[in-house]
Amino acid sequence: xxxxxxxxxxxxxxxxxxxxxxxxxxxxxxxxxxxxxxxxxxxxxxxxxxxxxxxxxxxxxxxxxxxxxxxxxxxxxxxxxxxxxxxxxxxxxxxxxxxxxxxxxxxxxxxxxxxxxxxxxxxxxxxxxxxxxxxxxxxxxxxxxxxxxxxxxxxxxxxxxxxxxxx
Amino acid sequence: xxxxxxxxxxxxxxxxxxxxxxxxxxxxxxxxxxxxxxxxxxxxxxxxxxxxxxxxxxxxxxxxxxxxxxxxxxxxxxxxxxxxxxxxxxxxxxxxxxxxxxxxxxxxxxxxxxxxxxxxxxxxxxxxxxxxxxxxxxxxxxxxxxxxxxxxxxxxxxxxxxxxxxxxxxxxxxxxxxxxxxxxxxxxxxxxxxxxxxxxxxxxxxxxxxxxxxxxxxxxxxxxxxxxxxxxxxxxxxxxxxxxxxxxxxxxxxxxxxxxxxxxxxxxxxxxxxxxxxxxxxxxxxxxxxxxxxxxxxxxxxxxxxxxxxxxxxxxxxxxxxxxxxxxxxxxxxxxxxxxxxxxxxxxxxxxxxxxxxxxxxxxxxxxxxxxxxxxxxxxxxxxxxxxxxxx
Numbered sequence: 001x002x003x004x005x006x007x008x009x010x011x012x013x014x015x016x017x018x019x020x021x022x023x024x025x026x027x028x029x030x031x032x033x034x035x036x037x038x039x040x041x042x043x044x045x046x047x048x049x050x051x052x053x054x055x056x057x058x059x060x061x062x063x064x065x066x067x068x069x070x071x072x073x074x075x076x077x078x079x080x081x082x083x084x085x086x087x088x089x090x091x092x093x094x095x096x097x098x099x100x101x102x103x104x105x106x107x108x109x110x111x112x113x114x115x116x117x118x119x120x121x122x123x124x125x126x127x128x129x130x131x132x133x134x135x136x137x138x139x140x141x142x143x144x145x146x147x148x149x150x151x152x153x154x155x156x157x158x159x160x161x162x163x164x165x166x167x
Numbered sequence: 168x169x170x171x172x173x174x175x176x177x178x179x180x181x182x183x184x185x186x187x188x189x190x191x192x193x194x195x196x197x198x199x200x201x202x203x204x205x206x207x208x209x210x211x212x213x214x215x216x217x218x219x220x221x222x223x224x225x226x227x228x229x230x231x232x233x234x235x236x237x238x239x240x241x242x243x244x245x246x247x248x249x250x251x252x253x254x255x256x257x258x259x260x261x262x263x264x265x266x267x268x269x270x271x272x273x274x275x276x277x278x279x280x281x282x283x284x285x286x287x288x289x290x291x292x293x294x295x296x297x298x299x300x301x302x303x304x305x306x307x308x309x310x311x312x313x314x315x316x317x318x319x320x321x322x323x324x325x326x327x328x329x330x331x332x333x334x335x336x337x338x339x340x341x342x343x344x345x346x347x348x349x350x351x352x353x354x355x356x357x358x359x360x361x362x363x364x365x366x367x368x369x370x371x372x373x374x375x376x377x378x379x380x381x382x383x384x385x386x387x388x389x390x391x392x393x394x395x396x397x398x399x400x401x402x403x404x405x406x407x408x409x410x411x412x413x414x415x416x417x418x419x420x421x422x423x424x425x426x427x428x429x430x431x432x433x434x435x436x437x438x439x440x441x442x443x444x445x446x447x448x449x450x451x452x453x454x455x456x457x458x459x460x461x462x463x464x465x466x467x468x469x470x471x472x473x474x475x476x477x478x479x480x481x482x483x484x485x486x487x488x489x490x491x492x493x494x495x496x497x498x499x500x501x502x503x504x505x506x507x508x509x510x511x512x513x514x515x516x517x518x519x520x521x522x523x524x525x526x527x528x529x530x531x532x533x534x535x536x537x538x539x540x541x542x543x544x545x546x547x548x549x550x551x552x553x554x555x556x557x558x559x
Contacts, residue, residue: 010205122184
């Protein structure tokens with residue numbers, strides 16, 4: 001049914017990719033959708049990615065670029081509302097208060113700030129690597145990261161982040 | 168971890184990483200057979216182009232015979248005739264309808280012409296006299312439908328709803344059965360710009376002209392069906408971008424309703440002009456070249472000199488399209504050119520959409536302006552972007 005090795009790869013990596021997608025989008029539904037959309041590209045490129053390539057790096061790169069452009073692409077799926085609906089309480093996947101607060105704070109960030117924040121502070125990529133992945137200037141990465149941190153310091157994560165010295 | 172400023176940076180990293188880890192520690196995928204789901208999705212994606220081709224026929228029909236449809240809709244579609252007058256959304260004088268598919272400039276342009284909206288100017292959708300308005304765009308609220316100004320905190324949106332100022336998310340949780348959304352991009356939110364890897368295959372763009380003269384850029388949508396439960400397989404998602412009005416519209420409708428709703432669209436005329444472009448494009452450029460009717464290939468450059476060359480080439484296009492002489496249809500695959508500002512901030516991107524077919528050559532800037540283009544322009548620009556030999 002599937003290209004050789006693809007099913008095994010997806011089975012092994014799907015949960016980790018979904019978690020990555022959830023952070024990049026700050027939404028469980030969007031996050032899993034982002035993963036599946038990215039895996040479609042991986043599936044179509046499977047012949048050159050397997051066995052000699054790195055399908056996980058490819059998939060993550062596709063995810064990051066899709067999340068980065070989500071706000072800027074011509075036909076967006078983002079909801080342009082002033083205040084986001086607080087649907088997390090009804091989401092059984094946001095099982096803890098901290099998870100709920102963190103995802104809500106991420107959701108309040110513009111997509112580009114959120115992506116840079118996740119890449120820098122969760123994936124722990126150097127800023128130049130982030131810029132290379134996103135195809136943007138190093139200064140853009142720095143400014144997005146700084147703005148994201150500044151926003152977090154005034155949002156629901158303020159208590160958790162405010163005491164941290166500014167970089 | 169406690170070393171001066173560097174120690175502070177480390178603490179930031181660790182603290183945020185812990186928080187982010189916690190946020191997704193309990194996350195479990197909903198899809199139980201993801202590999203099969205991905206394969207199914209890949210196959211649906213390939214079929215989608217065929218589906219969208221039928222939608223394109225509707226859009227092309229509306230564009231080509233917009234005025235005639237407007238008149239017809241008032242009689243037989245169930246939409247009130249009074250609500251389909253072009254230009255009524257802004258209170259400006261309406262263009263006189265004619266039976267011609269290529270109305271004269273005076274008829275199409277109307278007596279009131281608007282200046283191009285300032286980029287980034289806030290716009291807000293609203294309902295006035297049974298029409299949803301945003302900028303110079305409007306459409307009639309279908310009879311029996313309701314409008315909703317805010318997203319529900321939980322639950323799904325009922326059928327036959329127009330969401331005003333926002334759009335529901337396609338997350339598979341709720342069907343989007345007969346849902347129309349009208350919203351805009353305001354304030355600092357930029358428009359346009361697709362950063363996609365070189366060689367990526369994407370659906371092609373398309374553009375056509377709405378009643379009143381404003382362009383609509385068409386997205387093929389990222390969803391095979393807005394009803395994930397399969398109860399309404401006839402539903403389609405069509406997303407239109409009216410850049411001159413800062414308006415976005417998503418239509419989750421069946422074929423018949425789609426035709427009726429589009430027949431009520433009105434836009435405010437704009438004065439003909441050459442392409443309005445940024446003063447510079449030193450940050451680079453992105454390019455999506457249509458390769459055939461169903462796909463497009465991305466190319467890009469971050470080279471300032473090349474971006475400036477592209478901008479300079481676009482500035483040479485001075486054959487302004489007269490009102491009513493627009494020729495691009497939704498069936499024509501188009502090329503999108505994104506020009507980035509010099510500050511590298513990736514905001515305020517400029518998009519120019521070029522239709523180049525044997526019967527129509529037309530370029531439209533999202534900031535205003537519509538011109539004819541010489542044959543082969545897309546190839547020329549592609550060569551500048553990539554530094555490669557001609558594609559054909």
